Amino acid sequence: MSQPTKETIEAWFKELQDSICNALEEADQKGKFQEDLWERSGGGGGRTRIIQHGRVIEKGGVNFSAVHGTLPERIQQALKVNSRDFFASGVSIVLHPNNPHVPIIHMNTRYFELAYGTYWFGGGIDLTPHYVQEDDAAEFHQRLKDVCDETDASFYPEYKKWADDYFFIPHRNETRGVGGIFFDRLKESEAHSKESIFDFVKNVGSAFAPAYTHLMHKHGNKSFTDAEKNWQLLRRGRYVEFNLVYDKGTKFGLETSGRIESILMSLPEMASWQYDVQPEDGSKEKATLDLLKKDINWIHLNQ
């Protein structure tokens, strides 16, 4: 069996971007993606696709990029590699819905290749409900577990924990949402060929559109109050805090002079900070805060 090349992988990421954009436009019924092609001065470029003011999606991006060139020494050190030539390709998604009953979602799948046959895959997908719904969280995690189990039954528990640790806001002592899976530096091993790892990454990417369009359909037409909208804006404030303070992809992009409007597509159209908001005991806002914790077994929460 031939190993997937970077050309094959890049081509698949492009197709993934296409199919996700199509599925989201179909589910949204109003919003259309606007495409910006960009080139990187050091080599490569990308297709940024932004959707704004849709029926369900207020603002979001489904971005593809494939860049190559020379790694700055500082980044070589940070990545603990000693190759200067690199290739990196991936798809990055963040979607902020209008309706506070529809969760924010994020996905990233990426491939990194250096000289001398060094490569790895990475990625993740996580869900950030403004109001945590236990059944949605269970269903979302079950989907991800199914995807993981197809390749290796050890993946879900490991990558679920990784997501809990990664999508965490230390200064708030809160997880960003109900988590999902996160993985990095994934490569062939005794257990898995490069092709098998690539299949896993493809399965993660392919799981995105059905998982999210399901939630768009389920919650996108619900009515909501001003108080619920306000809570959504506050939760988006937390999302901004995570992305600007902790997210490694964002940091990497800002430090390496990436295309700033593509990187910061992850930020919501509108977010709010109000002083010391403390939801009342018994409120659904308080119930949500109480569920923004690591190590919750969503799939078996009520069993």
Added chain:
Amino acid sequence: MSQPTKETIEAWFKELQDSICNALEEADQKGKFQEDLWERSGGGGGRTRIIQHGRVIEKGGVNFSAVHGTLPERIQQALKVNSRDFFASGVSIVLHPNNPHVPIIHMNTRYFELAYGTYWFGGGIDLTPHYVQEDDAAEFHQRLKDVCDETDASFYPEYKKWADDYFFIPHRNETRGVGGIFFDRLKESEAHSKESIFDFVKNVGSAFAPAYTHLMHKHGNKSFTDAEKNWQLLRRGRYVEFNLVYDKGTKFGLETSGRIESILMSLPEMASWQYDVQPEDGSKEKATLDLLKKDINWIHLNQ
């Protein structure tokens, strides 16, 4: 002449907080500060004072703190000091106005003391107009120059440049606003006693209220359009980017588990991110962007 002690300096910072809060309430005519007293588990505490939904000020904080205890080793290294016992006191202010024609303002004055007689003062004050007005910027800088010149004619040029470099958003290639002054690690020298440096810091602190209430009166009653409000929300997005990605005080607070609601009082009630907004040539939004540069000599801009 006796040297000012940390008790004297702390007491003066408390008075500064009082007098600024009084002056702002008087100018606002509606907003009242809400006070939260807090204690730090390691020693000391603070008086957080927040104003929300005033006539002119939408959201802001005028915070005093005086903390002491043991410096974590990591912080000792970052500060390049080898003393474990520390005392730190200061006043920090950020004000976000309702009206896009009134600028955002920030001020900080602080005193840091270690064992063995090591100490320093630091501080800064800078103005972030949503729409840059050259006459306001000139007047603001003239006030700061006057304050600096009272102690040392070399201060203003040096600290003005320091502010240009500090209040800068590299990933946007924009200054945060029209700058001001910034200084750190200021202590006695052949030219200045500790008392003289403390006088300088007091003069900076005392300059705040007249400088800002003047702008509240001048612009607080102006009418504004939806488009101007939208531009304000976008500029606030930049303010959030600066504070969460680059501001050293914020980083220090987040990393040392400071009181999070006091630290993040600097964030606006509402901020916006929209994809790739490019103001038209000839618009006043474009004129503002063109003035968000380092090394503008505001005082002599039109001479």
